[in-house]
Amino acid sequence: MANSPSASPEKLVFKTLRDQYLHFGLPVDDIDEKTDFSIHNLKDIHATLPYISQTFRPNFFSFVFVKNGSGKYTTDDLVFDTVPGTIYFTNPGHYKSYHWKQMEEVYLVTLSESFLKENVHPDVFEEFPFLLAETVQPRVLAEAEFAEFEQLYLQINKEYLAASPYRNRIIGNLFVVLLLKIKEYFWKDYNPIYEGNRSSQIVKTFKLSLEKHYRDLISHKVEHVFRVQDYADEQFLHPNYLSNVIKIKTGKPIGTWIAEKTIAEAKSLLQNSATSIKELAWMLGFTEATHFSNYFKKHTGTSPVLYRKQHLSSS
Template sequence: MVRNLTVRDLPELYETMGLPVDPVDASSGLTIHYLQQTFTRFPFTSVPFRPNYFSFLFVQEAFGRYTIDDQVFDVRPRTVYFTNPGNYRIFEWHSITDTCLITFSEAYLKENVHEDVYRDFSFLLTETVEPRVLSKGQFEVVRRLYEQIHSEHLGHSPYKNRIIGSLMVALLLKIKEYFFQNYNPIYEGNRSSQIVKTFKRNLERHFRDLVSGSVEVPLRVQDYADLQSLHVNYLSSVISNKTGKSVSAWIADKTIAEAKVMLQDPALSVKEIAVRLGFLEAPHFSNYFKKHTHQSPAGYRKGHLLK
């Protein structure tokens, strides 16, 4: 069974499996839809894949199984799943009556929720979170929130992303309340899991310092290994095996996510953004951004302002 299919968003996954992609426009960085509109024949088993996005699955009524890395979980009514980028997974559906799926990118979180989103929601950095079955009252609370997000997502308000961002804050706070009070991802899991989580923490902290101007030089793969007193080859092996992405790919994705946030501020020139992210020359930054997004920084900024 192939374990190396990495998908950048939900439409790409659905297209791979021959499922309709119309309900899952990912252009904003967020998708939300009801699975009973997509899955109509059962049983259904997905291809094995690694997503490059976060997801919340809210199961009002459905049955199936979810495999995350080497763990298998049952899906049943009032289950809430949270997964983040990188984990190997397969899902199986036996029946779906009412289930909502939200997916979102890190860039979406930073653009619409908060630039320092991991400070308040550290659970977003964890690798595997066991699903929770909520009480009827708890599930009703989160159901009202995701229904509002779905309604706004279908609407045409000029403030749509800001409204959804605010609703996402409320949803994340409720998930934190029901799942993760006093949670610290650094102290959970085996040695490999701790290495991955510490790497993600170090990556987030360093880019926060870069953007704020506290440091000027971006860290290399060797630097991230040194921070954990690990051989660079060992760090690279652990990160690649556990997340399906190399350390360099994590750094590149973080660079692009931070660049997109700053490009939304018209007061910052492209040259200044390049300097803040550690590029010696603005053209080098522009070429790097275009390589990873297929558009120039100026083109991305213009498209965002038009929205």
């Protein structure tokens, strides 16, 4: 069981793993802050055991592969044992904490939605809907089955440490294989819309609607960009009620979800298409390219043109 945090959990919200480790006083030497992806053996991070974390809310996806280790981890109000052969993942917005009693080989992979969109699959949540799950039960695999995943995450780790200009693309393709293996073993027929209580269903319906709406925008099936009222209307809810549920359940305002989705799609289009900035802006619901450019720079710190040039120069 996790210890009581010294600060309010609401205040412990981390956009990146590096931010989280800096806050907890953990080493960050092996974390590349230039990419929204990281992988490492937790043994290299936690020199002193047992280790009990504070409660926090990450804004990134985490995948954990426990070849040899033991402890517990908490997601919201659910506590799970961690034993050799365990595989589990969590997605953004949930309260988390973990307690490691012993570890030899425990690999942690973290990545953002933007990295998934840019390097794994533009429609990643369509092909892998289990990534939207409210709470994912851990799985414990037999040694031979776990070895298939070990081969993949060790290869990903090798590529992460390499200096290849194609590093992110290679990692992205390897991660597709890893997700397909997870889907094959655990969630072949999984549909997150049927999981959880009423509030959980509202959140998952919103996430699926958000994903579908941006696919429809980009494929020119719709032109009108959804606002909070539109997402509320889809579920026959008052927009204030929907906003409150999303904020309480995920820790992020609904406007933040929409903004992050817009930026994730913009990054994917800038990297993976030759669409002009003007056309791209229109596809994402901006009436003027300058409005889109200002919006993109506000959220990323760089302009769409410079972002595309930087990607092309590293491809």
